[in-house]
Amino acid sequence: RPKVASTKVKSTKNEENKVAYYDLVSQPNESIKSKSTGNFIRIPKKPPRNLKVSDDWDVKPGDVLSWSQGRPTETFFVTSEGTLLKNPDKSGSGYLTIPLAITSQFSDVLNCFSSVLDGVGCNYITNIELAPTDLFFTTHFSKQPLPTSIKNRKDISYSFDPNDEILYVTLESNPNQSQDFPLDTTKTDDIIQWISVANDLKAKFNVKYNFEGKETCNKVPRGIITGLPTGWQCQP
Structure with missing residues (x-):
């Protein structure tokens, strides 16, 4: 008897x-199901005080549970220890930060957290902390990964703002030593070159200009200024 071809579609590793x-x-x-019955569970209106995930909740590490109204101030991540990690909010204004403690468990954070980006909204997310090994770096920036020598460094942090589409690279030893890299104009070599000179001694100086006339003022650059020498920053 001939076998009937199965129509069941297997989920890919990325989907899983x-x-x-x-x-x-x-x-x-109608959100979280019971592991034992497979039925939806009535979830409390507030997160548990002990921040422990119930053994019967069918959730996994990385999942995001939101008790927030408006900005994601009461949004939590499920940890691998079965606890709830509250939004660390590095912005200080009630926006979502997806911390490295969570993202480091995934190899392709933007893809794996796509439901969070859609659910919360990119305009409410200011920081997605990334490991230097994340596929984010090969998906963007000339399709080239960071070299191993940089991946192995523990004194550099990477944070992506999905709303403005900017990667921030910061030296942990000096948080003021930071550089922003726009997604659409940056190449991997730009990041490598900045890191290679980031520890060098630099001078800081202020330049003041007096602009007169509407036509001249309209030509003044605003926002991120590109085309500067490696390691230079300009803040108008």
Whole structure:
């Protein structure tokens, strides 16, 4: 008897690794299922005080649970220890920071957290902290990964702003030593060159100009200024 071809589509590895976003305000009773029964669970209106994930909640590390209304101030990440990690909010204004403690468990963060980007909204996310080994660097920036010598450094942090599409590279020993790299104009070599000279002694100076006339003022550059020598920063 000939075998009937199965129509079941297997999920890819990337799909299996994707985290889930649960909006527990708009769908408190139709979000998380029970491991034992497979039915939806009635979730409390507030996160548990002990920040422990119930053994019966069918969630996995990296999943995002939101009890927030408006800005994601009451948004939590499921950790590998079965606890809830509250949004660390590096902005200080109630926006979402996806911390390295969570993202370091994934190899392709932007892909794995796509449901979070859609659920929270990029305009409410200011920081996605990245490991230097993340596929983000080969997906963008000339399709080239960072060299091993830079990947192995522990004194450099990487943070991506999905709203402005800018990567921030910072020296941990000197947080003021930071450079922003626009996604659409940066090459991997630009990042490598900046890191290679970031520890060098630099001079800082202020330049003041007096602009007169509407036509002249309209020509003054605003925002991020590109085309500067490696290691230079300019803030108008």
